[in-house]
Amino acid sequence: MPFQVTYLPRHLLTPSSLTLAISSMRSADEDGDGIPSIGEYLLGLNPLSMDDTHHAQAQTINGLPTLTLSYTPDTSAKKLGSIEVNASTDLETWPPLPPHQIIDLGDGSYRAQLAIENDLKFLRIEFSLSP
Ligand SMILES: [Ca+2]
Numbered sequence: 001m002p003f004q005v006t007y008l009p010r011h012l013l014t015p016s017s018l019t020l021a022i023s024s025m026r027s028a029d030e031d032g033d034g035i036p037s038i039g040e041y042l043l044g045l046n047p048l049s050m051d052d053t054h055h056a057q058a059q060t061i062n063g064l065p066t067l068t069l070s071y072t073p074d075t076s077a078k079k080l081g082s083i084e085v086n087a088s089t090d091l092e093t094w095p096p097l098p099p100h101q102i103i104d105l106g107d108g109s110y111r112a113q114l115a116i117e118n119d120l121k122f123l124r125i126e127f128s129l130s131p
Helices: 015-027 037-042
Strands: 057-061 064-071 081-088 102-104 110-115 122-129
Touching: 015 037, 037 081, 037 122, 064 122
Parallel strands: none
Antiparallel strands: 057 064, 064 110, 081 122, 102 110
16 A cells, blocks of 8 residues: 555654654565565566565575575666575574675676575675665
8 A cells, every 4th residue: 555644744754753764665565575675676566566585495506405585676776675595593693695696697686695504594685775
């Protein structure tokens, strides 16, 4: 649903209330697919239509069990924000995935890949707008 303001008293428009409102809109997930609105924008998705293509998958690559996560940045939106893939083993800390583990597939798409080995590992995408 598009953001709409029908009436907002002037005394409620403070810098902190506007910052909070903008932050809430960026992190909103109208379609409930786990991708926030800012991510829908940077991936060129419809924020009102659930997307099920951006989930990590287990594959065997070069004989190793590997967790992969593929994504295609929207070329017109990527200059306005950034997409970063992070990895975790404990769901508490999420350092960026090293660049050599993000494969440029040559068609505008990327595949993040992380050898699973014996540890539990997780991938996620973080989105941010350029200042
Ligand atoms: Ca969404």
